[in-house]
Amino acid sequence: MAAPIGQPRVRLPAQIKAGEVIEIRTLISHIMETGQRRNQEGQIIPRDIIKSFTCTFEGQPVFSMDLHPAISANPYIAFPFKAERAGNLEMVWTNDAGEQRKLTQAVRLAE
Amino acid sequence: MARRAAFLAGAGAAALAAGLALAQAPGPAPEPHRTITSPESGRNYATPETLAIQDDDFQNPAFLWVEEGEQAWNHPAGSAGQSCASCHQDATASMRGVRARYPAYNAAKGRVVTLEQQVNICRTERMGAPELRIDSRELNAMTAFIGLQSRGMPMNVDISGPARPFFDRGEEFYNTRRGQLDMRCGSCHEDNYGRSLRADLLSQGMSNGFPTYRLKEQRVISLQFRLQGCVNDVRGEPPAMGSEEFTNLEFYLAWRAQGLPVETPSVRR
Numbered sequence: 001m002a003a004p005i006g007q008p009r010v011r012l013p014a015q016i017k018a019g020e021v022i023e024i025r026t027l028i029s030h031i032m033e034t035g036q037r038r039n040q041e042g043q044i045i046p047r048d049i050i051k052s053f054t055c056t057f058e059g060q061p062v063f064s065m066d067l068h069p070a071i072s073a074n075p076y077i078a079f080p081f082k083a084e085r086a087g088n089l090e091m092v093w094t095n096d097a098g099e100q101r102k103l104t105q106a107v108r109l110a111e
Numbered sequence: 112m113a114r115r116a117a118f119l120a121g122a123g124a125a126a127l128a129a130g131l132a133l134a135q136a137p138g139p140a141p142e143p144h145r146t147i148t149s150p151e152s153g154r155n156y157a158t159p160e161t162l163a164i165q166d167d168d169f170q171n172p173a174f175l176w177v178e179e180g181e182q183a184w185n186h187p188a189g190s191a192g193q194s195c196a197s198c199h200q201d202a203t204a205s206m207r208g209v210r211a212r213y214p215a216y217n218a219a220k221g222r223v224v225t226l227e228q229q230v231n232i233c234r235t236e237r238m239g240a241p242e243l244r245i246d247s248r249e250l251n252a253m254t255a256f257i258g259l260q261s262r263g264m265p266m267n268v269d270i271s272g273p274a275r276p277f278f279d280r281g282e283e284f285y286n287t288r289r290g291q292l293d294m295r296c297g298s299c300h301e302d303n304y305g306r307s308l309r310a311d312l313l314s315q316g317m318s319n320g321f322p323t324y325r326l327k328e329q330r331v332i333s334l335q336f337r338l339q340g341c342v343n344d345v346r347g348e349p350p351a352m353g354s355e356e357f358t359n360l361e362f363y364l365a366w367r368a369q370g371l372p373v374e375t376p377s378v379r380r
Contacts, residue, residue, distance in 0.1 A: 007178070011169050029175045032329070073329035074172040 002097040003031045015110045016083045025078045034069040052094045058087040156314035165378035173324035173376030176331045180256025189240025210261035214362040216274035223277040245353040246333040258375030268365040281363030290347030318364040320377025
């Protein structure tokens with residue numbers, strides 16, 4: 001019954017040089033229902049949030065965070081990453097029900 | 112007023128008679144009165160934090176809606192098996208400038224239609240698809256996507272000819288006192304812009320940024336949803352979204368914002 005986890009957006013700089021520290025920016029469509037609001041009948045609307053986000057690069061952890069109910073809908077997450085070599089970033093958003101949305105993003109280095 | 116009186120006094124009775132004859136001939140309706148002569152976008156009243164989100168297309172959550180709208184544009188719907196793209200092809204070319212000209216007079220319907228209503232006309236009459244509810248996520252996604260194609264272009268609605276009576280009704284709605292607080296729209300957006308109302312800084316109430324991502328609602332909202340909120344604020348009974356009253360009001364608002372750049376999709380508190 002959890003709300004759908006929407007299509008994520010991920011953006012990396014257009015040109016990345018080896019050794020450069022870049023910012024990875026992500027945005028995902030989600031209601032982030034706090035569990036503190038009531039519906040018109042006065043009943044609590046059950047909590048339904050993205051509770052965690054992780055990012056790995058070729059299996060190595062890069063960044064992870066726990067999200068809490070005070071975070072707005074459609075959470076925006078940005079974090080730094082040192083691009084040493086080309087490879088794949090794996091990102092995973094997980095909701096309260098344990099459902100996941102995954103995205104693979106290739107890192108390519110400029111010559 | 113002073114200028115017209117001087118003209119009458121100076122030119123005498125002959126000119127007066129000619130003026131009367133002119134008034135009877137079917138000519139263009141006089142230019143309506145502008146209370147705000149130099150309109151300002153709501154962005155001038157937004158906080159730097161809000162603007163930082165609006166000015167970054169990546170961070171602006173409305174772009175999640177824009178992307179949904181773009182997908183729907185290319186996706187067949189309805190019994191005719193067609194998508195918007197089947198007829199309108201590339202929206203970046205075919206929809207450029209459309210948001211800036213809407214609402215617009217639709218000759219076949221004999222009335223003014225909003226962008227939302229035009230999308231539904233195409234869906235129901237050309238695609239055999241059901242109407243989308245005004246302010247639904249799907250319709251806001253589509254109008255955000257179409258609106259983006261006019262970003263930066265000046266608002267430029269045509270109120271002449273057969274459109275004029277609809278404009279006049281919108282203007283009348285705007286200037287009518289309503290609700291338990293007995294206020295006009297202008298009580299806030301003409302007489303008091305730049306002042307604070309509770310937690311809000313009152314703007315001129317311009318419509319050039321819609322649909323807009325409203326931080327309070329945490330979603331993209333249509334202009335008419337905002338208008339319902341404003342009528343509720345004066346403890347009035349708002350007309351339904353999609354009603355004739357709100358269509359005409361939206362038409363008047365677009366003219367008030369004439370010349371302001373389209374900012375769709377803007378971000379507001």
